[in-house]
Amino acid sequence: MEKAISDILTTLGHPQRIALFRLLMRRYPDRVPAGELAMTLDIKPSTMSTYLSALQRAGLVTQERVGTSLLYAIEMTTVQRMFDYLFVDCCRNRPDLCLSLSPGTAPMSDKKYTVLFICTGNSARSIFAETLLRDLAGDRFTVYSAGTRPQSELNPFAVQVLKDKGHDTSALRAKNVAEFSGPEAPDLDFVFTVCNQAANEECPAWEGQPISGHWGMEDPVKVTGTDAEKSLAFQQAYGALKRRIEAFTALPVDSLDRIALQSAVDDIGRTGTETTA
Structure with a gap:
């Protein structure tokens, strides 16, 4: 050995x-x-x-x-x-x-958990994830999203999909991950990257050692073609994230230790992205 x-x-x-x-x-x-x-x-x-x-x-x-x-x-x-x-x-x-190197294996405490979803632009995928988790389980999770290089505005196709699905988009805005570091930042329990480029980037370790997961998927913003073809790509991204968010909200977070919870988060990241909502 x-x-x-x-x-x-x-x-x-x-x-x-x-x-x-x-x-x-x-x-x-x-x-x-x-x-x-x-x-x-x-x-x-x-x-x-x-x-x-x-x-x-x-x-x-x-x-x-x-x-x-x-x-x-x-x-x-x-x-x-x-x-x-x-x-x-x-x-x-x-x-x-x-102990300072390893968070241990005790179950996470019974509380309202804070979740951050990250992609590069914070204009579509992370916005979908933020909205879905807030609307599906806002009583259990405080949810944010951010981008490593956010655009100045949300993607209009993404906003339209959310509106068509009945979500309130009035409070949504593109944010930078810098808002979630420093003494005034919220304590994070979970951090998810939803695009490969964001996961590829070298970022400092998060304070508090939140559980992290990579749920990478194709960027609908990069799809070209007709408006119908672009809209379909955003619908597919929404559907893929909805399945993952539903699987996440079904986890018994309070009763799982960190190792089991990390394994479950990784398993969700392996789910396919080929069907729509």
Whole structure:
């Protein structure tokens, strides 16, 4: 075990390999094309292939071929084994050494939880998620959304879909994630990224160690064609997020420990996005 962990830590000791590992951790449970990884980290494809091979040999990453593409994902079993060794074996379960590193496994308390949905523009997908969760379970969750690079206004197709579904859009606005950091920011219990680009971006760790999830999906704003074709893309995005939000609100949050809750959040992120509401 010690040699295996030593090999893993040696592999992660390279600055670009650790950057690749962190990116794949942020994208978990996604399977990400090698080209996207190379472009996001500004690494030559040949060099990226070398780094991915090293992470595979260490057991940290899996590879799957889909058509002509090679897709990569974190091998969470190995990662968990590494953390167990570092925090349980090396720290000997001493709370004074490890508690600040690990939030523990106790169930979350019975309270009203605060949720933040993030995408790049905060004009469609994160706005859908914010509105859906607030309207479906506003008594249990305080909900916000924000963008890493928000636009000046909400997308009109997104607003129209929400109005057609009977949602009140009067209070919605595009916001920047900067509003949710600093001493005046709300304490967050859950943070979800709903687009791959936002998940790819390097962001500081959130205060309070909220449970995080990546529910990536295609951006309807990028769809071209007729207004009917664009509207359909927004309808599909709304439907996909509605299914995920419904699954999230069905979770017994108060009775699940953090590990079980994180696993459930990841499972929701694996659900398909192909049908409409």
